[in-house]
Amino acid sequence: MKNKGISAIFRNQIFIPLAALLLLAVFNLVADPEFFKITLGYNAAGNPVLSGYLMTILDYGSELAILAVGMTFVTAASGGQDISVGAAIAIAGSVILRVLCGRDSRPETLRTSFLVAFLVACVVAALFGAFNGLLVSVFKIQPMVATLILFTAGRSVAAWINNNELPIISDPRFAYYGGFIPGIPVPTPFFIAIAVVIVTFLLLKFTNLGLYIQAVGINQKSSRLNGLNPTAIKFLAFVLLGLCVAVAGLIKVSRLSTINYSVIAKDIEMDAILAVALGGNALGGGKFNMTASILGAYVIQFLTTTLYKFNVQSDALPAYKAIVVILLVVFSAPTVREWFKNVWKKIVPAKTAKEVA
Amino acid sequence: MKKKILGALLSVSLVASMLVGCGGSAPANDPAxxxxxxxxxxxxxxxxxxxxxxxxxxxxxxxxxxxxxxxxxxxxxxxxxxxxxxxxxxxxxxxxxxxxxxxxxxxxxxxxxxxxxxxxxxxxxxxxxxxxxxxxxxxxxxxxxxxxxxxxxxxxxxxxxxxxxSDMNKEGDTAVSWLASQNLDEYNVIHIQGVMGSAAQQGRSGALDKKVEAEANWNIVTQQTAEWNAEKAEQIVTSVINAGDKFNVIYAENDDMAKGAVAALDKANISHGVGKDVIVMGFDCNKWALEELLAQNWNYDGQCNxxxxxxxxxxxxxxxxGKTPAEKTVIMDEKGFDAATITQEDVNNYGI
The missing domain is CATH 3.40.50.2300 (Response regulator)
Structure with missing residues (x-):
């Protein structure tokens, strides 16, 4: 009976990111326990802030977690990935700054409230998501190819929105979203991520969205025969990702209170896709586990921060992430799994025999 | 709401038409x-x-x-x-x-x-x-x-x-000799590099590398490429702060990365600028960067004209x-600005 419990844990999807997290944690614990030190200090503005490697992970992992939520929906529904999220973040961020600053790149006073700017960015990002969704669901273009369009053009569009200017917002309150709210020592992106996660889980709990998305991802034809509309559901998944992009865009531009169109959120799409993969979700669509994806996002940031700590050249980071991808792909391949199962049976033949009996 | 959506749709179509325009653009204004x-x-x-x-x-x-x-x-x-x-x-x-x-x-x-x-x-x-x-x-x-x-x-x-x-090597030399003229007892430098292999990175890194090799009291705390990206620079500097390493100079190869580094310093309440704990150096002379110099939050900005x-x-x-140019290769005049001497006029004239 006990054995069955253990194998259930192994089979559980969340096992993969948890194991990876544990592996990284143990590695850091052995290499340098200082990694886990968190200190309470004060920032330059005199507000209390917690600092330490773990806080960095919480901070930067959060925007990745938000993107992973949207990317999981898209992956599950369409069986493909959106590679344009980095460019779309540039667009969303650019829209936020454009609405706040107007034509003036160095405004004395802001045009509107942050909320209005954010909502406009949500609408625009959702529209670009809808554009991707339209290509994928209606025109049946492969997701990676369809989103390649925005991947290529997005950053130019972002620059065009602000007329190639680089607006800077001097209002310190704008920096709260990517930094700290005075008096609260935990980075704000973490709270934003929690809010997004709560909304997502409510959505999955109280609507049939999760079920529908999985049904469409597993078998489009049979889900249509069962009265679902696969086109609409795929489209919706891309729009949801668009909204996640808008939230991540807000955090990104808030971090530095400005934007750089060519480098903002560069290569973040790869990290977001990797988070979904690390969560053990099938990249070919179908069943998904949202918790695992979110955990996967923090694991990726854990890895990045660990590599930074050990002074690995940052242009070599993608190579390390590539190793993770290779391991994931290899271990999730059916032939390899079969082989492992056989090896496992050979190692513990007695136990299995007992269990059968 | 409807108006907003309509506006956004309009902008999308505008973008589309712009992109189409770009596709066949280049030089197309000659009739024959x-x-x-x-x-x-x-x-x-x-x-x-x-x-x-x-x-x-x-x-x-x-x-x-x-x-x-x-x-x-x-x-x-x-x-x-x-x-x-x-x-x-x-x-x-x-x-x-x-x-x-x-x-x-x-x-x-x-x-x-x-x-x-x-x-x-x-x-x-x-x-x-x-x-x-x-x-x-x-x-x-x-x-x-x-x-x-x-x-x-x-x-x-x-x-x-x-x-x-532009002579990127000269830009690096100007910056490093300015830093040497600060006469610190010890130089513990966080060196944030641009995209590896670019002319700007090679020129600006080369000068510092040479100096560090030559002088006993110049040390590199960390040398990392942030690929011109402010956020990567912030993560790199945060990592150094978390590790508890001592440093007193940030040598960032462009303004964006210097800005990211400063954001990390601000979070950790490490003072920076003229007469403070950490010297901040950037390149390119963006207007906002020169304003940071004017406010004495940064110390140096090298021009790339x-x-x-x-x-x-x-x-x-x-x-x-009918005259041939006097010199085949013209090297542009490039300055380095010091926060102690910069004026509003410099910001207006040289800020990009």
């Missing part, structure tokens, strides 16, 4: 390129024949084809493009066409088009140093004069009239008058 090339072949140096071809009697406009990198690439490039557009306009006697690309092959294709169109001058900021020989030979055969700006190429110098470039157009203009005027 083929005829002109024929004429040119017969009479290689006939500028007058070409002027006569101008549709309206617009005087003696000099036709220039300008090939540049994408203006979105950086603040430097945006300023560079603006400066070129301001100089090479009809009011100054120029008929200019622009082509932008970050890819060498696209730039070469644009150059071929300009040669076919029969421009008088070809101004070129090459994305890559290699592969330009054949198109420049074509240009020479057509009597088109080539002037390089911003970046040099690997081609025989006889193929171009002049090149106006994007304003080549006045030099180019002078050279073209010389060539038109």
């Amino acid at each position: 390129p083929a005829a002109q090339t024929e004429e040119k072949a017969e009479e290689p140096a006939a500028e007058t024949a070409e002027v006569a071809e101008e549709p309206a009697a617009s005087g003696e406009l000099i036709k220039v084809g300008i090939i540049n990198n994408d203006p979105n690439e950086s603040g430097y490039r945006t300023a560079n493009d603006k400066d070129l557009k301001a100089t090479f306009c009809e009011a100054n006697g120029y008929d200019a066409s622009f082509a932008y690309s970050l890819k060498n092959d696209e730039q070469i294709a644009a150059a071929q088009k300009f040669v076919q169109d029969g421009v008088d001058y070809l101004l070129l900021s090459a994305a890559d140093t290699a592969g330009w020989d054949s198109v420049l030979k074509d240009a020479q055969a057509e009597g088109i004069k080539v002037i390089l700006f911003d970046r040099t190429i690997d081609a025989d110098p006889s193929l171009y009239e002049a090149s106006i470039v 994007p304003f080549q157009s006045s030099y180019i203009d002078a050279i073209i005027k010389d060539l038109e008058a």
Whole structure:
């Protein structure tokens, strides 16, 4: 009976990111326990802030977690990935700054409230998501190819929105979203991520969205025969990702209170896709586990921060992430799994025999 | 709400039309390129024949084809493009066409088009140093004069009239000698590099590397590339702070990365700027960066001069008058600004 419990844990999807997290944690614990030190200090503005490697992970992992939520929906529904999220973040961020600053790149006073700017960015990002969704669901273009369009053009569009200017917002309150709210020592992106996660889980709990998305991802034809509309559901998944992009865009531009169109959120799409993969979700669509994806996002940031700590050249980071991808792909391949199962049976033949009996 | 959606839709369609426009853009404002090339072949140096071809009697406009990198690439490039557009306009006697690309092959294709169109001058900021020989030979055969700006190429110098470039090594040397003049007891430097292999990175890193090797009291705390990205720079500096390593200089190879580094310092309440714990150095002289200098939050900013157009203009005027330029390679005058001496005037004049 006990054995069955253990194998259930192994089979559980969340096992993969948890194991990876544990592996990284143990590695850091052995290499340098200082990694886990968190200190309470004060920032330059005199507000209390917690600092330490773990806080960095919480901070930067959060925007990745938000993107992973949207990317999981898209992956599950369409069986493909959106590679344009980095460019779309540039667009969303650019829209936020454009609405706040107007034509003036160095405004004395802001045009509107942050909320209005954010909502406009949500609408625009959702529209670009809808554009991707339209290509994928209606025109049946492969997701990676369809989103390649925005991947290529997005950053130019972002620059065009602000007329190639680089607006800077001097209002310190704008920096709260990517930094700290005075008096609260935990980075704000973490709270934003929690809010997004709560909304997502409510959505999955109280609507049939999760079920529908999985049904469409597993078998489009049979889900249509069962009265679902696969086109609409795929489209919706891309729009949801668009909204996640808008939230991540807000955090990104808030971090530095400005934007750089060519480098903002560069290569973040790869990290977001990797988070979904690390969560053990099938990249070919179908069943998904949202918790695992979110955990996967923090694991990726854990890895990045660990590599930074050990002074690995940052242009070599993608190579390390590539190793993770290779391991994931290899271990999730059916032939390899079969082989492992056989090896496992050979190692513990007695136990299995007992269990059968 | 409806209006907003409508507006957004409109903007999307605008973007689409813009993109379509870009697709076939490059230099497309000549009515009869083929005829002109024929004429040119017969009479290689006939500028007058070409002027006569101008549709309206617009005087003696000099036709220039300008090939540049994408203006979105950086603040430097945006300023560079603006400066070129301001100089090479009809009011100054120029008929200019622009082509932008970050890819060498696209730039070469644009150059071929300009040669076919029969421009008088070809101004070129090459994305890559290699592969330009054949198109420049074509240009020479057509009597088109080539002037390089911003970046040099690997081609025989006889193929171009002049090149106006920044000396990145000198930029690095200026910055490092400024830092040496601060006479700190010990230099513990966080060195944040640009995209590895770029001319700017090599020049700016080289000077510091040499100095660190030569002096006993200069140490590198960490040397990392943040690929011109502010957020990566922030993570790198945060990592050093978390590790508890001591440092007193941040040498960032552009302004964006210096800004990211400063954000990390602010979070950890480490003071920076004139007379504070950490010296902050940046490059490129963005206006906002010079304002940080003026506010004494940063210490130094090295200029990378994007304003080549006045030099180019002078050279073209010389060539038109039949004089050859005094120097084949013009190295632009570039300054380094010190927060202790910078003035508002400097910010206005040199900020990009």
